[in-house]
Amino acid sequence: MKWNIPSLKDLERYYWRCTACGTCRTAYNYGPPPVAKPICPAGTEFGFEGFYSSKGKAAFARGLAAGVLTFDDPEFLEAVYKCTVCAGCQHQCQVDFKPYIPEVIEAMRREAVNAGAGPMPLQKNLIQSMKNYNNPYQGPRRVRTDWTRPFKKAKKPIKDINKEHAPILFYVGCTGAFNTAARAVPTATASIFQKLGLDFGILGENEVCCGSTAMRVGDAEEFKRVASANLETFKKLHEERGVNRIITSCAGCYRAIKKDYVLATDYNEMMEGIEVIHTAAFIHRLLKDKELAFSKELPWRITYHDPCHTGRHLNTFIVDKDGSQLWEGAYVDMDESDCLYDEPREVLQAIPGVELVEMERIRGNSYCCGGGGGVMTGFGEWAKKNASLRIQEGMETGADKMVSICPFCHYNLNEGAKSIGSDIRLVDLVEMVDQALGG
C-alpha cells in the first residue's frame, strides 16, 4: 500500500507563508464581548517564542531548512516535541500557512525520526510497544479484552467479529482497552449498543492500534504498518463479515481513520461501503431519528470539553490549488461541518436534568487537555499541569462535572483534576448516555 505523507521539504512553500504575526497564539472571539485567552499549551508553559504556536513552529521549520538548527541539538529536538499538536494555533491563523500547520509540525518530527534522533525517549518506548504488541501501552494482546469481562459475566457477551457476522465494528482503541481509568469508555459504549439492540462486534485481541500516536510523534513507518493492516482488516470485514459501519468512541482513532488513513493511495477502494462514525455522532443520529430516548434523569450541572481530535482536527480547508479563485495555494475558507461540536452538546441537552454551562474557550477555540501529540507519554508532568488549567476553567463555570468524547482527555483531565485537588471529574458522554438510558 502506498502513502502520500509529505516531507518537510514538500511543505516548504507553506511554512514560508507564515507572517510571524502572532495571531496564532490567542483564542479570540470577535465579540462583543470580545474574548481573548491563551490557546497554545506549549507557549503557556514554556513562554519563549519558538515554543509558541504556529509562529514558533514555522521558525523551527525555517531554521531546519536553512541548516541553522539540527537535531544534533537535544534541546531543539525536545522543543519540536513539546507541542500537543492540538491545532489551536491553526484555528486562529488566517494566512496560507493555515491548512498545513499540524502537518509541518509532524513533518519536522518525521525528519527527527529519519535522522535517528526522534522521538523522545519515553515515546520510543511507545513505538517499540507498538512494534511488539500492536499497542502503545505495552499491553499483552489478551489484556485488550479485559474490559469485556463484566459483559461475559452478565451473560451478555460481545460478538467476536473475527468469527461472526455483524454490520457494526466497534473499534475500541488502545487507550480505552488498556488504560484502566479510561475503560469506562468502551464499557459504556458496548452497554449502550446492547441496550439499543445493535448487532455489533469487536476485533478483541486481534485489534491493532490505529497508529495515531505513531503519526503524531513522527514515526510514519510504524503508522503505515498498523494503518495498512487496519485498512486491510476493514476491507476483509466488509467482504467477509458484512461490516458496513465502524464506530469508535476514541477521538484519536476517529481522527486517524478519518484524516490520516486518507493519505493511503487506495483508501477509497479499501473503505468502499464502510462508514466511519464517532459514537457521539452515532448517538446524535439515533436521537434525531427518535430511535433513542432517555428514561433516567441526571441532575448534573456539566460543562463540555471539545477534544482537539473531534473538533478542529476535522476542519476541512478549502485551498485554491490551481489559482483559479484567488491565487495558487491560497487558503480560501474553512469548513467545520465535519467537526463534532453540536452533536455532543445536543445529546447532553437531551438528557433529562442536565444543565450545560459553557467554558469561555470552546469549539474551535477549545483549550487542549494537554495530552495530545505524544505529550502525555513524553512529558507526563506537563500534560497533567496543562490539564489542571483546563479543569480550573471548567470549575469557573460552576459545573459539577466535565464531559468529553475522548479517552485521552478522560484520563489526562482526571489526572489534572487530581493534581490540584479538584472535585470536578471528567466523564465521557457515553457514560452519561449509558446511565440516562437506564436499564
Place this chain on the structure above:
Amino acid sequence: MHYMFDEEHVDQGVLKELRSIVGEKNATAAKHVRFAYSYDMSFVQPKMPDYVVMAQTVEEIQGILRLANKEKIPVIPFTAGTNIGGLCIPERGGILLDLKRMNKIIDIDTESHYAVIEPGVSHGQLAEALYKHKLRFGWPVGPPSASVASCAISHGIGGLNARYGLNSQEITSMEVVLPTGELVRVGSCAIQENAWHSVLPMPQLDGLFKGWLGSTGVVTKLGIGVHPIPPVLKVFTVSCSTVEDMYSYMLNLSNYEICDDLTAVSWWLAQVPIPYPYRPKPDGAPEWFSFANTNSFTEKEKEARVEIWETVVEEETKKGTSIKVTQYPEEALRARTQLPSQIVGSTKNYCKMAGAGISWPGTFTPAKKWAPVYNRWKEILINANLSPSVRMSMYRGVHYGMLRAMIPFNKQNPDDVENARRAIVDCLKADLDEGGLPYKPPVDFAEQINQRAHPGYLMLLKRVKSMLDPNDIMNPGKLGI
C-alpha cells in the same frame, strides 16, 4: 530570505547570572530559541540575540539591566514582536528581554477612566477586560496578542485617533527601569504611588521613553486613558476618483471633529489582500474609499452628526469633486469599531497574496501634503511592480495625519525583499522631503531621518541617550545614532 548570522557571543558566565536573576528556565542561550527571535514580518535582515530572558517582575528587570550595563551587553525589549519595522531584531546581539509574561492588568479605574497595565498586556486581553466595564481603547489593526504598551510608547495608532490622537497621547503615567537599573516614575504616579491619571502639568518626562524604540529604558507599568463606549454607531462611507478630492472631503469633515476615526484607503489597500505584484485598478472603479466612524450616546446626538456629514458631502459635491456616498458591507463596518484582527484590514491579511513579508513607509504627514506624496509614491511603487496600497487618516483634528503604504513582498525570495526595501525607502525619502516623519522606523529609515535632522536635534538626542544609557546598551543601533 537567507539567514546569515555572525559569530556568536554566548558567555556561560553571563547566562548563569541571568538565570540567577530570573530562574533557570527563564533564561537561555539555546540556538533554536534565539533563532525564533531573529526575524519578523519586515524586510529587516534577520539577526540573532545571544541570550533570551523572560522577566516577570520589576526587580528582575532591574537585575538584568544592572548586569547588562556592567558587562556592556545590549538589551532589546520585546513583547509580541508584531511591529513591521524590525524594531526587536537585535542589531548587535545581546539579551532579548521578552516581557510577555509581565501581563497583569493592575487596575481599571472606572471612575477616572484610566487603566494601569504591565508591558505584556495584549490588546485582546485589555479589550476583554475593558468591555466588562463598557470601556474602550483605540485598537490597532494588529493581532490580538500585540502589546498595548509597546504600541503606545512607540507612537502607534488605533481606532480612536481622530478623536483622541495617537495611542501615545493616551499615556497618563509611566514606571520605567533605566538602562542603569534605577526605577523611575513619570506623571502623577511619580508623586503619589497609586495616582495614574495624568502626565500633565509637570514637565513631560514621559517623552524620554516615547518614540525611542526601547532605547532609553524598559517600561514596566503604564497608565493609559480609556473611554466609555457610546452605544450608537454610525459609519459614514464615501468613494472618489482622486486623492485630491478625498483630501478635500476629509479636511472638510475633520474640521467638525465629530469622528472617532476618519480614514481613507486606496483601491489597492481596499482589496484585502493587497494585490501582489501590482495590478492596475479596473477602469471605472473608485481610487479612494473612506470610512468615518462616529459613536454617539443618543440617537439625537447621532442625528446631529449625520446633519454635519450631509452638509460636508453637499459642499464637496457643489465643489465639483468626485465624492460619492457608498454603502459598506456589514462585516467591514464591524471591523471599524472592534478589535479587528480576524476581520478585514489586518496586517496579516494585507500580505496574504505575497507570502510572509510586509513593510511600510508609515508616516505622520501634514494632511495638506497627502496628495503630492501619494502621487509620488504611486510612481515609485508601480515602477517597482508593487501596489500603491495607501491609507490616510486624520488625527485629533486636522493638523497632522497618518499616511502610509502597506507593502507586501515575498519573503522567501531575497530579490523580492530587496526590491520592496528599496521602493519603501524611496517612498520615505519623498515623504521626508515634504515634511512627513516615519513612525516605528527601521534603521534604514533612521538613517534617512538623521541625514535631514537639525544638528541641534541630533546633539540633544545623543545627549539624552547618553545621559540615560551611558553604555549604549538599550536596543543599540535602532536610532541610527
